[in-house]
Amino acid sequence: MPLVDLFYPHCCAVCGTDLDLQSEKICIACESALPATQFHLFADNPIEKIFWGRTKVAHAMAAYYYSQSSGIQQLIHQFKYKNRKDLAIYLGRKTGVMLTQTSWLHEIDAVIPVPLYHRKEKQRGYNQAKLLAAGVADTTNKPLNTSLLTRETYTNTQTKKGRIGRWSNVAEVFRAAPAVHGMHLLLVDDVITTGATTEACSKALTDAGATVSIACLAYAWS
Secondary structure: OOHHHHHOOOEOOOOOOEOOOOOOOOOHHHHHHOOEOOHHHOOOOHHHHHOOOOOOOOOEEEEEEOOOOOHHHHHHHHHHHOOOHHHHHHHHHHHHHHHOOOOOHHHOOEEEEOOOOHHHHHHHOOOHHHHHHHHHHHHHOOOEOOOOEEEOOOOOOOOOOOHHHHHHHHOOOEEEOHHHOOOEEEEEEEEEOOOHHHHHHHHHHHHOOOEEEEEEEEEOOO
16 A cells, blocks of 8 residues: 555545545546536636725636535545645646636746745644645646745634625735736635635735736635
8 A cells, every 4th residue: 555545545535435546536426526617717707806996916716616515615624624735736736727728827927825824834734725826836837936925914714704804804914025026926725705815915916016816726605
């Protein structure tokens, strides 16, 4: 048995069935049931519209819809809270494959994750957005840079806050490096709900002279 299978048994991360040789993390049935949005294929999609009138975003997409009944929720829960870092990288690669189908990927200079506060990242052991971004960078052949955007202060969880509360919670916590000036950056995160955190990141980057596009794994629409 390969050493990796001692840590991540070769069974579907959604339904638990044994995987065939053609499946890496998810069985064919669960893979086909993941609710893909196809947002990457058209402009003015719901993710781009979230930011209209709020911050300037060149392009935006989410790979999947997020809902309590979908397999994507189970996958996100596992990589965010159950140490399944392999799933984050895997889903980042799948998002990257979608991005290779866009007309604008060639504009991107670097892939950057939404940062965690350094103490929170140390406590968790990893930043799930960084792992997703690594998967995106691997598939798109774009460089990953984790030093261009930092989170300067700790903020409370966003989960139970509304749009205004989420925005006030993150409005001044991100700082962009001077090196972003003139770059077109692909900002990667796990779930977009109100877009407050992503908006705050985008504003910090654009204020420093960058152009921003957004790639999110899942869209939690209301």
